[in-house]
Amino acid sequence: MLDREQLAEALRAALEQEPPSFPADLFELRDADIVEVLNHLTVPEAAHALGHFPLPLAIRLCEQPELRRRPTILEQLEPAQAAAILEGLSSDDRAFVLRAMTPHGQHRMLPTLSAVVRAEVETLLRYPPKTAGGIMTTEFVTLDPAMTVQQALQHIRTVAAEKETIYACYVLEPGTDKLLGAVSLRDLLMADAATLLPAVMRKKPIAVTVRDTHDVVAKKISKYNLLAVPVLEDGGRVVGFVTVDDVIDLMVEDETDNALRMGAVEPGALDLPYMQTPFVEMVKKRATWLVVLFLGEMLTATAMGHFEDEIAKAVVLALFVPLIISSGGNSGSQASTLIIRAMALGEFRLTDWWKVARREILSGLALGTILGAIGFLRIALWSAFSDIYGPHWVLVALTVALSLIGVVTWGTISGSMLPLILRRLGADPATSSAPFVATLVDVTGLVIYFTVAFVVMHGTIL
Amino acid sequence: MLDREQLAEALRAALEQEPPSFPADLFELRDADIVEVLNHLTVPEAAHALGHFPLPLAIRLCEQPELRRRPTILEQLEPAQAAAILEGLSSDDRAFVLRAMTPHGQHRMLPTLSAVVRAEVETLLRYPPKTAGGIMTTEFVTLDPAMTVQQALQHIRTVAAEKETIYACYVLEPGTDKLLGAVSLRDLLMADAATLLPAVMRKKPIAVTVRDTHDVVAKKISKYNLLAVPVLEDGGRVVGFVTVDDVIDLMVEDETDNALRMGAVEPGALDLPYMQTPFVEMVKKRATWLVVLFLGEMLTATAMGHFEDEIAKAVVLALFVPLIISSGGNSGSQASTLIIRAMALGEFRLTDWWKVARREILSGLALGTILGAIGFLRIALWSAFSDIYGPHWVLVALTVALSLIGVVTWGTISGSMLPLILRRLGADPATSSAPFVATLVDVTGLVIYFTVAFVVMHGTIL
Numbered sequence: 001m002l003d004r005e006q007l008a009e010a011l012r013a014a015l016e017q018e019p020p021s022f023p024a025d026l027f028e029l030r031d032a033d034i035v036e037v038l039n040h041l042t043v044p045e046a047a048h049a050l051g052h053f054p055l056p057l058a059i060r061l062c063e064q065p066e067l068r069r070r071p072t073i074l075e076q077l078e079p080a081q082a083a084a085i086l087e088g089l090s091s092d093d094r095a096f097v098l099r100a101m102t103p104h105g106q107h108r109m110l111p112t113l114s115a116v117v118r119a120e121v122e123t124l125l126r127y128p129p130k131t132a133g134g135i136m137t138t139e140f141v142t143l144d145p146a147m148t149v150q151q152a153l154q155h156i157r158t159v160a161a162e163k164e165t166i167y168a169c170y171v172l173e174p175g176t177d178k179l180l181g182a183v184s185l186r187d188l189l190m191a192d193a194a195t196l197l198p199a200v201m202r203k204k205p206i207a208v209t210v211r212d213t214h215d216v217v218a219k220k221i222s223k224y225n226l227l228a229v230p231v232l233e234d235g236g237r238v239v240g241f242v243t244v245d246d247v248i249d250l251m252v253e254d255e256t257d258n259a260l261r262m263g264a265v266e267p268g269a270l271d272l273p274y275m276q277t278p279f280v281e282m283v284k285k286r287a288t289w290l291v292v293l294f295l296g297e298m299l300t301a302t303a304m305g306h307f308e309d310e311i312a313k314a315v316v317l318a319l320f321v322p323l324i325i326s327s328g329g330n331s332g333s334q335a336s337t338l339i340i341r342a343m344a345l346g347e348f349r350l351t352d353w354w355k356v357a358r359r360e361i362l363s364g365l366a367l368g369t370i371l372g373a374i375g376f377l378r379i380a381l382w383s384a385f386s387d388i389y390g391p392h393w394v395l396v397a398l399t400v401a402l403s404l405i406g407v408v409t410w411g412t413i414s415g416s417m418l419p420l421i422l423r424r425l426g427a428d429p430a431t432s433s434a435p436f437v438a439t440l441v442d443v444t445g446l447v448i449y450f451t452v453a454f455v456v457m458h459g460t461i462l
Numbered sequence: 463m464l465d466r467e468q469l470a471e472a473l474r475a476a477l478e479q480e481p482p483s484f485p486a487d488l489f490e491l492r493d494a495d496i497v498e499v500l501n502h503l504t505v506p507e508a509a510h511a512l513g514h515f516p517l518p519l520a521i522r523l524c525e526q527p528e529l530r531r532r533p534t535i536l537e538q539l540e541p542a543q544a545a546a547i548l549e550g551l552s553s554d555d556r557a558f559v560l561r562a563m564t565p566h567g568q569h570r571m572l573p574t575l576s577a578v579v580r581a582e583v584e585t586l587l588r589y590p591p592k593t594a595g596g597i598m599t600t601e602f603v604t605l606d607p608a609m610t611v612q613q614a615l616q617h618i619r620t621v622a623a624e625k626e627t628i629y630a631c632y633v634l635e636p637g638t639d640k641l642l643g644a645v646s647l648r649d650l651l652m653a654d655a656a657t658l659l660p661a662v663m664r665k666k667p668i669a670v671t672v673r674d675t676h677d678v679v680a681k682k683i684s685k686y687n688l689l690a691v692p693v694l695e696d697g698g699r700v701v702g703f704v705t706v707d708d709v710i711d712l713m714v715e716d717e718t719d720n721a722l723r724m725g726a727v728e729p730g731a732l733d734l735p736y737m738q739t740p741f742v743e744m745v746k747k748r749a750t751w752l753v754v755l756f757l758g759e760m761l762t763a764t765a766m767g768h769f770e771d772e773i774a775k776a777v778v779l780a781l782f783v784p785l786i787i788s789s790g791g792n793s794g795s796q797a798s799t800l801i802i803r804a805m806a807l808g809e810f811r812l813t814d815w816w817k818v819a820r821r822e823i824l825s826g827l828a829l830g831t832i833l834g835a836i837g838f839l840r841i842a843l844w845s846a847f848s849d850i851y852g853p854h855w856v857l858v859a860l861t862v863a864l865s866l867i868g869v870v871t872w873g874t875i876s877g878s879m880l881p882l883i884l885r886r887l888g889a890d891p892a893t894s895s896a897p898f899v900a901t902l903v904d905v906t907g908l909v910i911y912f913t914v915a916f917v918v919m920h921g922t923i924l
Contacts (some may be wrong), residue, residue, distance in 0.1 A: 290833060330751075
């Protein structure tokens, strides 16, 4: 069996003939594996391949969120081919793909769709992305409260082919589309055939509103172990559903995005596999974040510039600069992480900020004292066996120890309070805190350190 | 409606009476919400409450991975009560709970279980945790290839109550338990009642082996959009199944753990909600990581000690120390993140390390040149309007620019190669890289900076 890269190579070669004769190995793969092969191709190559694949396969491939550059690939297809694929996609994937197209692509594509599909797409596109409305699908099994279990099962059998899942079904009030209850296929199979649905359905099912963000949706599905969750408009009308599959895809995407941001990489920076990304493009995208952080960190040089005289008089002070600022940074990011997690789990309310602050101030003092004591001991120990820190080593050790208490306390306070402030301002604390905290704590850490040094050493070394 | 904390308070008050009269609001909650209330209690309180709840509710609550301290709570129950709950749990939850108990708890608990359940638990406990064998369940619908669709549906109806899911069913060879095929409930409902299973089942279904790690399992379920995946022993015998629910729980746990580690917090550090964790315990657990990082960063003081004379002669050098080392750190963590992600997606093989290295060396040089140029300009600009960097500012600017090229290139190389090395040694690069890279790059960055300074400034300032 050829590996992905070799298959991509074979596919590329096949596309140069007209009509292309695709490698036999390719169609023995599962859809998700063919997607990986397509990810190794350029956009025009992938579009060319999709255009020559059987339509049902092309549709299934375009339903995989793992297919990178889906919107661009579809834009590059012949309009008739693209329309045929779009018509075949489930409503949430169709909306996702169209949303991500260029305005030009959208305008070219929408008129090629059938009237029904176009109306539906236009409704879905009205909801913002990353909300329940923006990710929901409309292909779901809805049942009537007047049905018996047997009628419901019969109905499900008839419509099964077009629905995303048939395992979670919803009972809606006829006419108003209000949510009356939820019933799983399992409940239906186990219930007596003649029972009316209201007797087997679960009343007041968990639901979300169109405006709930996608992580609220993910959290509900994962917390209550659901297979799907209905999406309600104002007034309680059911307008769509989000499935557990969609939530997994969102979680994978979110986890990746967060990991990338923490690592100073802009999410979506690399739409192509690492090895296939053109060098210049990769450097451009990586440079952006590094430059932003660099500009922020330049403030440290400015801050230290103010203490040049002190450093000249006591060069020994410079030696501990990296240690001091990294301790502040580490304690700051530790506090941020804990607070962001506790907020995400709803462990306290924003109005409890003062209780949190008090706890973090005390934690910061305790942690700073621990690090300060270790720092003091380290300098004392080295000074016992060498003259490295000079005759005034006690003052040096005292400066380092007191600064560590100050810097760690300050890092802990700012690391814990910034997420609360960001949340209060409506920003997502998880993604925006880290670089802020780092720069803030580095600059203020230096000021604390040299101020402590001035006070401790005034009249002796300084 | 009372909130979680108030309900926990009410529950605590109720437990002081004998028999306790629980607040009515409590039992109107869904299981996942009652779990949140229990999480606000101490272990003895939660055990006391579980012991007084109706058994089916107690079982359902203990099946939620969100119930913190499950094993400890069960250990605190009367042995008979604990055994009743354990017997009711699904096999994967039972194994999880027993595995996490103290050896003492395990030895006390195992003999209280029925012979069948005990044999099954002992089999499951033989597999290491965090492998497919360690997280699988045995309650699954298995079908016989001689069955018709109608017989299969009838069988599913009969066993539905005891199985974790009935939506994914597997056809096993009678006698050998070899995996012949997979069939979804949807396929069964849509197929003709008289068809034999081999005609509707999907052959060669995706499977994992008992030894596959839990993230291999998670990746397969999410990539192929499965509801469950069968787990095979050597020889191909099916011994269990992992469901999509379990995978979501694992993903949530993993994402949390990774976020915590990146933020210098030991996962599992806070088993209790933030506000409920005793202060001393919290400080102890937070101090551990901070101290480890602090000890590593102490090397920076040692490294800088070697350059004390240079700093004394050119104090201006000290001003750029934080900027230089943070740039090295940022480029290192950026490179790590990209490489770890590309490895996770299987975008290159370990044997391609040299291609990756070449690409990263070039990227590092390019990124370093960009930051170096900005740094040079900044110093030139400031020097045009002030005397802050002295008469030799060109040398200072040159030193900073060249060092940035060196440090960023070195950061990029070590950040990208360390994950490859860790993977080669069998360690998980995602979790162990960050602190290593940080310390390594900080210390070596200082050496590069002062070496460059010595070369550039030798004979003039130094």
